[in-house]
Amino acid sequence: MATSNKDIQEATVSHHDQAQAHPETELFREVVLGHDFTVDSAELPKGYFRGLPFLGSMFAIGVSYGAGVGGFAFAAPILANIDADIGPSPNLTWVALTYTLTTAIGLMVVGRLTDLFGRRWFMIGGNVFGLLGTIVCATAKTIDAMIAGETLIGLGASAQLSFAFTINELVPFKYRFLANGYIYIWGTVCSGIGPVIAYAFVYKTSVGWRGVFYLLIAMNAVGLACWYFFYHPPNFNMKHGPGRKMQFVREFDYIGTLMAILGFLLFLMGLSWGGGLYPWKSAHVVATIVVGFLLLVTFILYETFMPLKEPLIPVHLFRNRGLVISIALWSIGASVYYAFAIVWPTMVVVLYAPAHANDPMWTGYAALALNGGISFGELVGSWPRKWIHHQIRAVFFIGSVLLAATASCTADTPGRAITLMFLGSMFIGWNEILTSCVATICVEDQRELGTAIGFGGSSRSFVSTICATVYTVILTNRIATTVPQYVPPALIAAGLPSSSVADYFTAFANGTAAAFATVPGISPTILAAGERAYQDANAAAYKTVFLCTIAFSGIGIILSIFCPNIDHLLTDKVTTTLHESGHEGPITKEAVTGSEAA
Known part of the structure; x- marks a missing residue:
């Protein structure tokens, strides 16, 4: 059936009033992007947001996000326990590395493909991969099997972590922040308190570390069922019409x-x-x-x-300044967080855990200052719906200052460190939810939401990896300098012969009491002095890393000046409506009336 220019214009009206565009341009966008399903929430049937399709889809997005996050957050804190059980293996770092690599790449590809071909089966497939990966990990006998399982989990997480476009297109613009807050509740459970859950399985249950993967198996299975039975967004035929799928397959980039x-x-x-x-x-x-x-x-x-007829990343997206600024702030905020993520675990272990050696769970509780702070900030940031651009400027600045202030912490200031860590993480988490939501709202044509936000997610991972590498290099180089600067003088001052310093470091690398006993001239007083000097050396190295974050946060503070004001775009428009299985049209009042009349 031929489509008139008037019909095309009416079908492509978005929250940016794109109906005023030139008809020929709209015809091109209609062909490439498919029909526009944007409606006002008032046009939806009564009870739409309380119906099983909507609630089941929301639950599917939440539990799958939790499973995708947990695939890494549950395993990362207990990698040493896993290695001790089924290792040791020199490839242990690949357990975490394969997850981060697959998700960083997959987010961009999933976003574009689901924009073109529909989201339903990609989301279902993501949970299938996640389920298979967790089963492999739960039954793994070697570290290599764990790596294979985490690769599958990472592939699945590429879809499961795509909530930024799956959930935002289902709710009115003005409720997108609240919808993301709902998702971050799942993140709070699976990431915020993930270390505590992981340590609890290891130290408090008989199943040990495999228990975290049994939990993830259940979450993936439930999520898979919910995707299949409840999630029916527009499919390919609804987007582009029947008989054109192979054309898109041929023309894809x-x-x-x-x-x-x-x-x-x-x-x-x-x-x-x-x-x-x-x-x-x-x-x-x-x-x-x-x-x-x-x-x-x-x-x-x-x-x-x-x-290109179907490019992976349409370059016109980069002419949208609001979108680019929002993605940049989202990415830099995450990179600032990574300074916490890299430094805080070692700070806890080296500076503060020795005082709590009798409580193996204490390390997991201390980690809540970081993960719990991020999650709490994401929840707090989901409520306000006014002056969003001013909030971003404020929370980014405050979080950056608190992060830099953590440089003042030493082995004698655990309370200050935990407080600054929690508050700084909270404001960075607040920035995370605001900038990610603003990015979704800045997409001028919501039919490209997956493409734009998928690229944003990959950009976030890309920038974060670069910054994390910078922080790691700085930390490693500083420790290589501060340990020789602090430890030998302290040992000699405590009474260790200078000729035994090299033997002390050999024993320190071994880490056992028997090794230290072979050091000539060693005593409990000298051991205590050496441990304290090592803590001071590490504290000096951490201080440098925290101060270096000012360079990245400074860029973010400058960019935040140009953060777009999107308050006027927080309308009742809904980008995508769900349909019942077998019903090839959006659920609207007209559709319901028509079906009843028939």
Whole structure:
């Protein structure tokens, strides 16, 4: 059936009044992006937001997000316990690395593909991968099997973590912040108190570390059932009409997608390897970083200048200043958080855990200052719906200042460290929910929501990995300087012969009482002096890292000046409506009336 320009204009009205656009332009967008399903919430049937399709979909998004986050957050704190049980293995770091790499790349691809082909089966597939991955991990006998399982979990999480577009398109614009707050409740449970849950399984149950994966199996299974039975967004035929799927398959940007995947993968892998698995100057690190960077540059040029019908990333998105600024603030905020995430666990273990050696759960509770703070800030930030741009400026600045102030903490200030960590994390979490939601609202054509926000999620991971690498390098280099500066003088002052200093460091690397007993001239007083000097050396190194975050947070503070004001866009418009199984149209008053009349 031919579509008139008038029909096209009416079908493509968005919250930015795109009906005023030139008809020929709208015809092109209609062909590429498909029909627009935006409606006012007043046009929806009574009880729509209390019906099973909507509530079941909301639950599916929440429990799947929790499972996707938990696939990493539950496992990361207890990797040493896992390695002690089914290891040891030199490949242990790949358990975490494979998850971060797959999700960083997958978010962008999932966002674009679901915009074009519909979201339902991609979300179902994400939970299938998550379920298979958790089963593999729960039954793993080797670290290599764990790596395989986490790879599947990461692939699944690429869809499960895509809540920023799956949930936001289902609710009115003015309730998007609250909807994201609901999702972050799941994040609070699975990430905020994830370390406590993980340690509880290890130290308080008979199933041990495998218990976290049994829990994730149940969450993935429930999420899979909810996706299948309740989540029916517009499918491909509803978006583009029947008989055109193969056309889209043929015209999709496979070359650009391959370059983007390989570029991201190699670049992030090189950064993750450097200083850990391989020295920074090794061919493994240099080659992967250089080749990955060149592929990403080539990808950008390819997307910009090639006449692509279905590009992976439409370049016109980057002409949307509000969207670009929001994604940048979202990414930089996450990178500031990563300074906490990298430094805080070692601060707890080195500076404060020795005083609580008899309580193995204390480390998990102390981790709540970081993860709990982030989650609490995300919940707090979900309520206000006015002056959003001013809030972003304020919370980003306050969080950055508190983070930098943590540089003043020493081994004698656990209360100050925990307080600053919680409050700083809270304001960064507040920034997280605001900037991510603003990014979704700034997408001028909501039919590209998955593409834009999927890219934003990958950008967040990309920037965070770069910043995390910078922080790790700074920390490693500073410790290499501060430990020789602090420890030997303290040992000698406590009475250790200078000729025994080298033996002390050998015993320290071994870490056992028997090794320390072989050090000539050692005594309990000297051991205590050495431990305290090591704590002071680490505190000095942490101080440098916290102060270095000012460089990144300073960029964010400047960008926040240009944060868009979206208060006037917080309307009752709903971007996507759900339909019942077998019903090929959106659920509206007209649709319900028509079906009853028939």
